[in-house]
Amino acid sequence: xxxxxxxxxxxxKIWGVHPNVFxxxxxxxxxxxxxxxxxxxxxxxxxxxxGASTAIIGLIGGLSDSTEAVLRIFSGxxxxxxxxxxxxxxxxxxxxTVAKPFMFxxxxxxxxxxxxxxxxxxxxxxxxxRDALLADSTSARKMGHGFGLRQAMxxxxxxxxxxLAALIIYRVQGDGPLLTRASYHWLVLGGIIxxxxxxxxxxxxxxxxxxxxxxxxxxxxxxxxxxxxxxxKFKIFLAIxxxxxxxxxxxxxxxxxxxxxxxxxxxxxxxxxxxxxxYALSALPMGILSDxxxxxxxxxxxxSIYALIYLGFALASNTWQIWLLFAGYGLxxxxxxxxxxxxVADLAPEDRRGTAYGLYNGVSSFALLPASLIAGWLWDVINxxxxxxxxxxxxxxxxxxxxFLVKExxxxxxxx
Numbered sequence: 001x002x003x004x005x006x007x008x009x010x011x012x013k014i015w016g017v018h019p020n021v022f023x024x025x026x027x028x029x030x031x032x033x034x035x036x037x038x039x040x041x042x043x044x045x046x047x048x049x050x051g052a053s054t055a056i057i058g059l060i061g062g063l064s065d066s067t068e069a070v071l072r073i074f075s076g077x078x079x080x081x082x083x084x085x086x087x088x089x090x091x092x093x094x095x096x097t098v099a100k101p102f103m104f105x106x107x108x109x110x111x112x113x114x115x116x117x118x119x120x121x122x123x124x125x126x127x128x129x130r131d132a133l134l135a136d137s138t139s140a141r142k143m144g145h146g147f148g149l150r151q152a153m154x155x156x157x158x159x160x161x162x163x164l165a166a167l168i169i170y171r172v173q174g175d176g177p178l179l180t181r182a183s184y185h186w187l188v189l190g191g192i193i194x195x196x197x198x199x200x201x202x203x204x205x206x207x208x209x210x211x212x213x214x215x216x217x218x219x220x221x222x223x224x225x226x227x228x229x230x231x232x233k234f235k236i237f238l239a240i241x242x243x244x245x246x247x248x249x250x251x252x253x254x255x256x257x258x259x260x261x262x263x264x265x266x267x268x269x270x271x272x273x274x275x276x277x278x279y280a281l282s283a284l285p286m287g288i289l290s291d292x293x294x295x296x297x298x299x300x301x302x303x304s305i306y307a308l309i310y311l312g313f314a315l316a317s318n319t320w321q322i323w324l325l326f327a328g329y330g331l332x333x334x335x336x337x338x339x340x341x342x343x344v345a346d347l348a349p350e351d352r353r354g355t356a357y358g359l360y361n362g363v364s365s366f367a368l369l370p371a372s373l374i375a376g377w378l379w380d381v382i383n384x385x386x387x388x389x390x391x392x393x394x395x396x397x398x399x400x401x402x403x404f405l406v407k408e409x410x411x412x413x414x415x416x
Contacts, residue, residue, distance in 0.1 A: 058376025071124025076358020092126020148287020247394025282334025
């Protein structure tokens, strides 16, 4: 049997990256625009409109994220098994799009839980195959660039979505302190359109990596071929991610903390816009920087920022402090999110990237359930500052772990 090499289809680059990277970024932009309009203010809808307790809000956030985690692991494995990452990605985005309109009809927290979980099921199905598809479309020497660009486009969608949300809220209810049902219904209607557009872009413009055939007609990668093992370094990294995520509870609590300090609804939305602007502006430069100085340094930087920001949320007492903290929170995401995924590509064998991203995404999401339950309990039993002290302490422990237990992988061969 003649040996062949798989190759990404030769297509003209867009913004210096393979078209798959750009169009996956555009898909993320449109999807995040939709999700930010519909789900970012979900804790306020639950609290202000439906009267749900903080413990219930934490349960919904953690349960939906944990459901997503299980499916991220399975979909990553399945992506490697059937070699159809685009198919799974399309299914995931489509399922989430179908779920969103039902938020218009939700009238109790149980219905919200079911809809939110369906949306997270879609995200769980799509994320690991999408990340594997992006990694397969990017050269080793530009992995941080590719993931940074997708993350920057994703977060640009959040800026657009939240800006539209602020405009809608202001037109419907002015500067009222609490979210109303009418405002939220308009947010849902506005968010449906970009969600549908995202699925269309993904289906038309993103192409799977083609497998060249061998002389006997079989594909060069066979499902029965033994897969490469994961390194000890990768397994240690996953364990540290699990520890970090125990203090990385749902962002629902960040929003509730702002309202707890008597920040008005419009200001909360605009703070989220500022957060996403900072995130979008930092994601690509941080990704490119990680290609030059190494991922580990950027991850340590990101977790250091995270610990300081959570300490700030614990100690904050004035609105201006919350503004600064939201901006700093965006820097954490810019320094870690895309870089962390590029680090997975560095550590995992190429033929198991789908499974690797499933494990990474799964571990980082699954721990959100106990993290959010702990945060809700600390909020109710002690005070609203307690969850943030806890999160900062856990981040510091995880940071020590990556400093002393994880070594930067050796340089990979540079290929075009």
